[in-house]
Amino acid sequence: MESLSNKKKVLEVKPLNFLERAYLPAIAGGLATTMKHFFKKPVTISYPEEKREYSENFRGMHSLKRDENGKERCTACGLCALSCPAEAITMTAAERQPGEEHLYREEKYAAVYEINMLRCIFCGLCEEACPKEAIYLDGDHVPADYLRKDFIYGKDKLVEAPLNQ
Amino acid sequence: METADLIFRIVLIVIVFAISLVVAMYSTYAERKVAAFFQDRIGPNRAGPWGILQPLADGGKMFLKEEIIPTNATGFLFIVGPSLAILTACIGSAVIPWGKAISIGSHTFDLQVTDINVGVLYIFGVVSLGVYGVMIGGWASNNKYSLLGAIRAASQNISYEISMGLSIIALLMLTGTLSLKEIAEQQHSWHWNIIRQPLGFILFIVCAFAETNRTPFDLPECETELVGGYHTEYSSMKLGFYLFAEYINMFISSAVMATLYWGGYNYPFMDDVAASLGANPAAIIGVVVLFAKIFLFIFFFMWVRWTIPRFRYDQLMDLGWKILIPLAIANIVLTGIGSTLLTHLGY
Numbered sequence: 001m002e003s004l005s006n007k008k009k010v011l012e013v014k015p016l017n018f019l020e021r022a023y024l025p026a027i028a029g030g031l032a033t034t035m036k037h038f039f040k041k042p043v044t045i046s047y048p049e050e051k052r053e054y055s056e057n058f059r060g061m062h063s064l065k066r067d068e069n070g071k072e073r074c075t076a077c078g079l080c081a082l083s084c085p086a087e088a089i090t091m092t093a094a095e096r097q098p099g100e101e102h103l104y105r106e107e108k109y110a111a112v113y114e115i116n117m118l119r120c121i122f123c124g125l126c127e128e129a130c131p132k133e134a135i136y137l138d139g140d141h142v143p144a145d146y147l148r149k150d151f152i153y154g155k156d157k158l159v160e161a162p163l164n165q
Numbered sequence: 166m167e168t169a170d171l172i173f174r175i176v177l178i179v180i181v182f183a184i185s186l187v188v189a190m191y192s193t194y195a196e197r198k199v200a201a202f203f204q205d206r207i208g209p210n211r212a213g214p215w216g217i218l219q220p221l222a223d224g225g226k227m228f229l230k231e232e233i234i235p236t237n238a239t240g241f242l243f244i245v246g247p248s249l250a251i252l253t254a255c256i257g258s259a260v261i262p263w264g265k266a267i268s269i270g271s272h273t274f275d276l277q278v279t280d281i282n283v284g285v286l287y288i289f290g291v292v293s294l295g296v297y298g299v300m301i302g303g304w305a306s307n308n309k310y311s312l313l314g315a316i317r318a319a320s321q322n323i324s325y326e327i328s329m330g331l332s333i334i335a336l337l338m339l340t341g342t343l344s345l346k347e348i349a350e351q352q353h354s355w356h357w358n359i360i361r362q363p364l365g366f367i368l369f370i371v372c373a374f375a376e377t378n379r380t381p382f383d384l385p386e387c388e389t390e391l392v393g394g395y396h397t398e399y400s401s402m403k404l405g406f407y408l409f410a411e412y413i414n415m416f417i418s419s420a421v422m423a424t425l426y427w428g429g430y431n432y433p434f435m436d437d438v439a440a441s442l443g444a445n446p447a448a449i450i451g452v453v454v455l456f457a458k459i460f461l462f463i464f465f466f467m468w469v470r471w472t473i474p475r476f477r478y479d480q481l482m483d484l485g486w487k488i489l490i491p492l493a494i495a496n497i498v499l500t501g502i503g504s505t506l507l508t509h510l511g512y
Contacts, residue, residue, distance in 0.1 A: 027473060037205055042201070042205050
């Protein structure tokens with residue numbers, strides 16, 4: 001029957017000729033191939049000493065941003081938690097008290113902001129959802145740890161370091 | 166035997182022993198480095214500069230590991246196995262001529278531990294004893310995988326010893342002697358036996374790969390089928406001895422190949438060198454040349470290991486019995502006809 005794709009190729013099994021049966025030419029060819037690799041530059045990256053560069057749009061650990069005056073941008077609107085497909089983000093909102101204007105940009109802020117790094121899939125939907133440009137996945141890898149509870153990162157690990165003026 | 170000669174012999178034995186152990190030690194390192202280079206990697210580079218202390222670290226680890234003897238193992242034989250393996254590996258070096266005689270004062274010292282007139286047979290005897298270490302170890306482990314590995318090793322060694330012996334016979338027909346020293350002397354300058362026995366050498370090197378259980382003939386320790394092969398149950402330094410014995414065997418068989426076929430300590434223009442530098446420096450250059458040949462062979466062993474995949478067991482037996490043995494016999498016949506013709510023609 002004619003094949004539909006016209007790509008059918010009939011293979012015929014030819015008996016090996018003498019040189020092929022002697023294996024030695026094939027072995028010499030193999031040795032030549034490995035010798036070519038012997039002089040190639042190794043592809044290894046000696047990890048702790050040298051690190052591979054991340055791509056420009058690499059999504060790593062989250063950071064909660066501050067504005068140009070060093071105030072926290074997050075207003076605890078909850079859009080990030082809503083957008084999160086892995087339900088990794090939880091937060092508790094609080095009202096800014098008089099005298100805290102230098103800490104929080106707007107009247108409402110996140111008193112507790114937690115991301116479960118074991119749930120997070122680093123999709124970046126939270127930074128897309130954020131109307132205040134408060135969260136970015138611009139960090140490094142999330143490091144390993146021993147206990148599950150230690151993977152729930154609070155504000156102490158997420159908020160950017162304060163500006164020192 | 167004179168006292169000076171006796172002392173020199175003892176010193177030489179110690180030196181040869183030390184050298185073969187050090188070479189074996191650094192073969193493990195070289196194997197890992199060479200493997201890495203063949204696979205575009207870096208290889209061990211943490212212990213010391215370029216990782217050159219890696220063998221020491223490995224050895225220290227082997228010594229400090231807990232010694233485990235399985236409950237159902239035959240205790241005594243379990244220990245005899247690796248001891249025999251390393252013993253037979255080490256004593257093979259006794260008949261290898263490492264260089265021309267060196268004269269100090271009025272004494273001349275042979276750079277060979279003992280020049281017995283059946284040197285080649287001695288090597289063969291020692292090599293065939295080597296399989297007992299594997300066999301006893303595998304049997305004493307009381308483990309099916311170990312036993313299968315040991316049986317494979319035994320039958321493989323027996324099969325390949327035949328073609329190895331036959332390939333040597335063609336060489337011995339030309340040399341007319343079994344003494345390794347005389348064979349080395351006959352290959353003066355560039356008259357190496359490889360020129361007269363190319364097929365014999367190919368047969369010999371294939372058999373040497375099989376005898377040392379190196380890839381592509383490493384079926385006795387085939388991990389995918391037999392866990393670890395005959396040393397599945399072994400740990401600590403007893404395992405170390407088995408692994409070490411393999412590398413010493415590699416060193417010795419490289420030395421034997423270099424001596425039998427590649428001129429041993431002979432090198433082209435050695436007479437000119439001896440005339441201009443004196444006999445002793447020329448002899449020392451000869452030793453260096455021999456070691457260069459040995460290291461090239463060791464490198465070749467590793468090169469082949471990272472190139473060719475393992476044989477299937479029936480293919481191994483096919484190759485040994487149906488191809489190598491007929492070829493070796495043909496080689497004997499051809500050598501006989503050739504040497505008779507050449508003698509008649511007056512060469």
